[in-house]
Amino acid sequence: MGLFRKKQQDGVETKSQFKILYTSDVHGSEVTFKKFLNAGKMFKVDALIIGGDLAGKALIPIIDLGNGKYDIQGTEVGREGLEMIKQRIRNEGNYYVVVDKKGFEELNYDKRKVDEAFKTAMIERLREWIKIAEERYKGTNIPIYVNLGNDDPTYLFDIIDESSVVRRTEGFVIPLGKYEMISFGYVNPTPWNTPREMSEEELYSNMKSMVEKLSNPNLAIFNFHAPPYGTNLDNAPLLDKTLKPVVKGGEIVMTHVGSKAVRSIIEEYKPLMGIHGHIHESRGFDRVASALVLNPGSEYNSGIFHGVYIVLEGEKVKTHQFITG
CATH class of the missing domain: 3.60.21.10 (Metallo-dependent phosphatases)
Structure with missing residues (x-):
């Protein structure tokens, strides 16, 4: 043909x-x-x-409160709720970083740590996609x-x-x-x-x-x-x-x-x-x-x-x- x-x-x-x-x-x-x-x-x-x-475009901090509890933008959740919220964050195109209270304070006062966390999250997400x-x-x-x-x-x-x-x-x-x-x-x-x-x-x-x-x-x-x-x-x-x-x-x-x-x-x-x-x-x-x-x-x-x-x-x-x- x-x-x-x-x-x-x-x-x-x-x-x-x-x-x-x-x-x-x-x-x-x-x-x-x-x-x-x-x-x-x-x-x-x-x-x-x-x-x-x-x-x-956004990096969302997840604060590990201990004892299986986490604070996400003022809302406290357990481990099961955490996984659902992580997936929602991923689907919306945002990143997250899990830190303790001290780590959260460091992010608030040190832009370099925010930039570093952002870079790590971007690279990890792209590697996962690949x-x-x-x-x-x-x-x-x-x-x-x-x-x-x-x-x-x-x-x-x-x-x-x-x-x-x-x-x-x-x-x-x-x-x-x-x-x-x-x-x-x-x-x-x-x-x-x-x-x-x-x-x-x-x-x-x-x-x-x-x-x-x-x-x-x-x-x-x-x-x-x-x-x-x-x-x-x-x-x-x-x-x-x-x-x-x-x-x-x-x-x-x-x-x-x-x-x-x-x-x-x-x-x-x-x-x-x-x-x-x-x-x-x-x-x-x-x-x-x-x-x-x-x-x-x-x-x-x-x-x-x-x-x-x-x-x-x-x-x-x-x-x-x-x-x-």
Whole structure:
């Protein structure tokens, strides 16, 4: 029949269609990550991609009171209740650290100890996720490509590099069948001064240097964490000087907060597709020049998985489907 002409390329088969499951902004939510892995198998994809922001945002101290009792944010629980609360914390994308009363006081007065506990919790959570992914995808020849976003400290790249199933993307041209993917997790400046931000000029320069390594930009996927400016993908609440949403007529005022550099690069090189994240409330699709651009959105703190199932065929995106579960 000649329909599926297969060629091995970096562990990925080249054929008439290439199927991708993409998500972003899981922010430490264990249940969301597991749903992502399950969906990849359900849709029988050729590759899974996480566009960035693996790390959670909060560290919750659990005070060991002794005698099997624990204090969690003012609520006393026993050992059974503790395990339920730990799992809830994990599913909501937060971290926890178990300390005695002295350790809790040290956290309150020593920022370095908080930073150290946060780092340890992030690394442990990511290693646990990698172990789960390896158990579920070992021997499948289906890669799980992961990038860091603006909220992720760069030392998490070292943890990703420990795995043969979960692979980092930033800094590499990743072959996906006949297509290529480049990734960049830095974003334009935000009000929160997150770990990986750059000026628009720096963003443009870095992304341009990556594009120039592509063999054919028109068949490329631009996996850039920041969405292109002025699209359906970058609408977020307008903030006042105190970083509170501006409300007029009883409604929150929205504004475009994406990257002008990302938009310029897409307009200049016209890739096949752009996959983005960063703006959780702006799930959607749009077109910039000839390129389809996608943002799956995120409700990680509710344990809800948001993703996009994408089918590439020939020189086009044959179909895409937003998934919620």
